[in-house]
Amino acid sequence: MDKVPHYIDLSTHSLNKYGEELCGDKVEIIKGNKRTIVALADGLGSGVKANILATLTSKMMITMLEQGADLKETIDTITNTLPICQVRKIGYSTFSILDIDDELNLRIIEYDNPPAFIVRRGNLLNVPKTQLTSFDKKVWITEFKLELGDTITLCSDGVIHAGVGVMLNHGWEWQHVGDFIAEQEIASADKLTRRLLETCNKLYDGKPGDDATVVTLRVRDPQITQILTGPPDLKEKDSITVRNFMHQSGAKVVCGGTAANIIARELGREIETEIEYIDPFVPPTAHIKGIDLVTEGVLTLKMTLNKLISINNCCDEPVFHKKDGVSRLLKLLIEDSTHVHFWVGRAINPAHQNPDFPRDLSIKINIIREIEKELKKMGKFVHIFYTD
C-alpha cells in the first residue's frame, strides 16, 4: 500500500431541535483520493421544510462542485431552484463548503453560516476573506494551505446560539466557541465534534432550541492499528502470518485466545492472562511483550460492535476510563486510530463447534464486517486482510 502523507479525519453530527424528528441541517461529504468536499446547509425554519431545503442545497452544491461546475454558477442554480416558503415568501438555506485538494489547499465557501473556526497549534486563526456576489447573495471565500494538525470546524447557528435566554444571555457566541475549540487537545475529529455538541446540548439544558450541527476536519498523521483476529487454516502458515503481522507499522492488537497463543508460541514469548475480571461480562485481557493489546476474540468483538452501534446512534462523547478489553479496544479504535487493518484467518475454531455456542457468534468474519461498517461511519479507513 502507498504511504499516505496525511489523513483527513472528518466527522459530523447533529442535534435536532427539541421535539423534531428531522434535522433542518444537512451535511454532505464526498471523500475522494484527489479531493474532499464537505457541504453543510442549514435550511430556513425547522422540521420537514428545513430538512428539504438543506438537503437540496447541500446535495446540489456538492454534486455540481464535484463535477467541476463554477462556483458562481452553482450558487445561482441553488438560488433559482429552492422552493419558496409559503409563509416567509423566500426559499433560503445558508451553507458552508470545504473543498480540499490532495495537496491540502483548502477553499472555504460561506454564505450566512457562522464563520468557520480555523485552529492551528492551539490558536484561532483569522484568515482574510474575499467576497463574491451572486444575485444579492454575499458569499465569502477563504483560501489557504492546510498544515498537519490544523482543525477546521463548521457549525450551524444552533451551535453559537446554544443556551440563549436559558443559560446564557447571548448564547454560546462565536468567539467563545472558537476559544473552546482551540483549548481542546483532542486527536480525533469525531471526539471533538461530539464534545462540542454535548456542550451545546448542556447549554440548551437538553432541549435544543434549534438544530445544531458540527463538522470537524482535522489533518492528521495516519495512525494505524493492526488487529489479528484469527489464525490461518493451515498451521504451516502460522509462522509467516505472525512474522508479517509483527513487521507492520502501527499499534498491534490480538483479538482471540488461540491467535494469542500462536503469537506467543511463534515469538517465543510468554503470554500472561489476567485472572481478575474488571467487568464480569468481558473476558479478561492478556499480555504479550510487543503487542499493545491482547483480548479474547469473538465475545469481545461482539461487545465492541454493539458499543460502536450505540455510539453511532447518538452524538454524546463516549468515555472509556475502564480497563477491560472492550473499553481498551474501543478507545484504541475510536480515539487513536485513523486506519484499522483486520487480519482474519479461516481456521475453524473448535470452541465454536460446541453445539451450545451461540450461533451468531460462530462466524467471526460477519462481526468484523459489521465493525468495519460502524468504523467507516466514524470516518476511519478500514481494511480486512485474509491471511489465507
Place this chain on the structure above:
Amino acid sequence: MEIKICIGSACHLKGSYDVIKNCQSYIETNQLESEIELKSAFCLGRCSEAVSVQVDGSEVFSISPETAEGFMKMMHTRIKL
C-alpha cells in the same frame, strides 16, 4: 500447585468468571494462598468440555461453577497427600 482456568470464549460463556470466584473463595477460606497458585489461560483446546481447568501444566479437568468447590476440595486433598 498451579491451577489454570480457561477464560477463552467458550469457557467464558460457560462461567469462567464464577469458577474463578468460587475457587478464589475456597483458597481464601482454607488459607491455601501459599500452596495453590490460581491463574487464567486462553484456550486450552478443550472447548467442548468447558470450563477447562489445567493442573500443573498437564491434566485438564472440566468443571462448572457448581462443581468448582468439589474440585478444589479434591485438589486440597492431593496437596495434603
